[in-house]
Amino acid sequence: MNCPYCQQKAVKNGKDHRQDGTLIQTYRCKACSKRFNELSGTPMQRLRTPVATVSKALKGRTEGLGVRATARVFDVSHSTVLRWEQRVASKASEWSPSVPKETDITVEGDELYTRVKRNFPPSRLSRLDN
Numbered sequence: 001m002n003c004p005y006c007q008q009k010a011v012k013n014g015k016d017h018r019q020d021g022t023l024i025q026t027y028r029c030k031a032c033s034k035r036f037n038e039l040s041g042t043p044m045q046r047l048r049t050p051v052a053t054v055s056k057a058l059k060g061r062t063e064g065l066g067v068r069a070t071a072r073v074f075d076v077s078h079s080t081v082l083r084w085e086q087r088v089a090s091k092a093s094e095w096s097p098s099v100p101k102e103t104d105i106t107v108e109g110d111e112l113y114t115r116v117k118r119n120f121p122p123s124r125l126s127r128l129d130n
Helices: 051-062 067-074 078-090 122-129
Strands: 010-017 023-029 035-037 114-116 118-120
Touching: 010 035, 051 067, 051 078, 067 078
Parallel strands: none
Antiparallel strands: 010 023, 023 035, 114 118
16 A cells, blocks of 8 residues: 555555544554554544444435435434535546547437326337337
8 A cells, every 4th residue: 555645655654543433544654654544545534433434324325315315314403414525526537538639429228218298118108109
């Protein structure tokens, strides 16, 4: 693992116990002698909530669960859920590849349903048009 401060090689330096009882790997940089852990430089650094809980909550949000519903399910405040989203969004540019310049982007839909008084699957829509 590389040091988030100087980008030099770091070595394992034991494990720390978190408040929730999980262990987290710590590292020490050989060049600058700074200590850090495996979450340093990620949106999950310095969070007291377990990473698994935050991850599941954000997955629920991406699946369409509302902010307040997510907060009720995970027994946290709705503002906490929004803060987690902001943390992850602030690092999105580092995770997502940049869009190549001067290229066309094609977006394809996988499953498309059109609502005409009630939902019809695509196969029935073609028969209705005729």
